[in-house]
Ligand SMILES: Nc1ccn([C@@H]2O[C@H](COP(=O)(O)O)[C@@H](O)[C@H]2O)c(=O)n1
């Protein structure tokens with residue numbers, strides 16, 4: 001075995017990426033970027049374990065894709081790395097950023113082959129531009145551009161990080177112990193994805209698949225007197241509302257389940273449990289806004305929505321237009337891509353007896369087309 005664990009750090013906020021989509025959730029073909037990076041390293045067959053560090057919300061969803069070891073990150077890169085190191089038992093640990101997504105295997109081999117040279121092996125690039133230190137030119141031959149991934153002796157790295165001092169990488173932490181660092185040739189392909197324009201410099205990221213993903217949702221709520229009736233975020237003139245933990249907007253609940261279904265993100269009760277006091281009387285439009293934020297950050301954009309509200313009464317035709325514009329505003333799509341149908345049950349069953357309402361909803365999602373987004377930019 002290689003005696004080496006790979007730690008992939010991906011718990012950053014992507015603050016400089018300036019997109020609703022987190023960069024690690026951009027789709028490359030049919031897979032999110034973080035999964036492409038993990039599979040790229042796994043395919044090298046050089047690591048006895050792969051640890052992925054991310055946020056708790058993302059880890060819950062990442063587990064739908066793969067069974068790597070997922071560790072929750074901290075509030076800094078160093079805190080995230082320390083969390084991961086507590087799960088590393090191998091002699092060596094290689095730490096890479098998921099954002100360095102096109103690292104060639106030859107570079108990884110160079111780093112691993114040098115593992116006995118020093119306590120930390122660091123890939124570097126030469127400086128090709130003229131350099132100044134403030135107003136004074138300096139000798140660029142004495143300067144190195146440091147890259148990741150870096151390979152460290154696990155025991156030494158754990159010792160180096162057992163401090164309040166924050167370091168920007170493993171080599172500076174290990175150097176602070178007075179330990180030797182060994183440098184090897186890096187690669188321009190180990191470029192880090194920081195801004196949308198960096199995507200133009202990373203050839204391993206394919207355009208997202210044009211696949212359309214379809215989800216289906218259904219919800220049922222009985223009527224309850226003394227409550228306001230809400231449907232699609234609109235108050236309906238009726239003598240009753242819906243019995244529910246939240247405001248009972250059964251149409252929005254079915255729509256949320258359709259969106260989550262298309263994204264493969266489970267169902268509404270997993271995200272907003274009806275046992276949680278915080279959701280008591282909740283405005284379901286806020287739950288829908290949160291759902292839209294989640295699916296957008298995970299790399300999806302909304303295609304179209306269709307729903308059928310099964311209600312014996314009240315007549316919903318007068319409300320359809322405002323319902324569509326209300327949903328359009330929350331979903332961020334034109335109202336012509338939202339269709340709302342209403343039907344009675346012809347006096348059959350609980351709907352026909354005016355005991356409650358059933359709503360069926362369908363949603364289509366596509367992968368966020370970041371390539372179109374870049375091509376449309378004035379870089
Ligand atoms: N057998 C079930 C039924 C429901 N759930 C979860 O509860 C949520 C709310 O269910 P409602 O019937 O009140 O809409 C639902 O979204 C599920 O998450 C369940 O786990 N098992």
Ligand SMILES: C[C@@]1(CO)OP(=O)(O)OP(=O)(O)OC[C@H]1O
Pocket residue numbers: 219244245246247248253268269270271272273274275276279280282
């Ligand atoms: C909306 C949530 C919020 O707690 O509860 P309810 O308002 O009861 O609605 P339901 O569709 O039965 O369950 C889903 C829950 O997420």
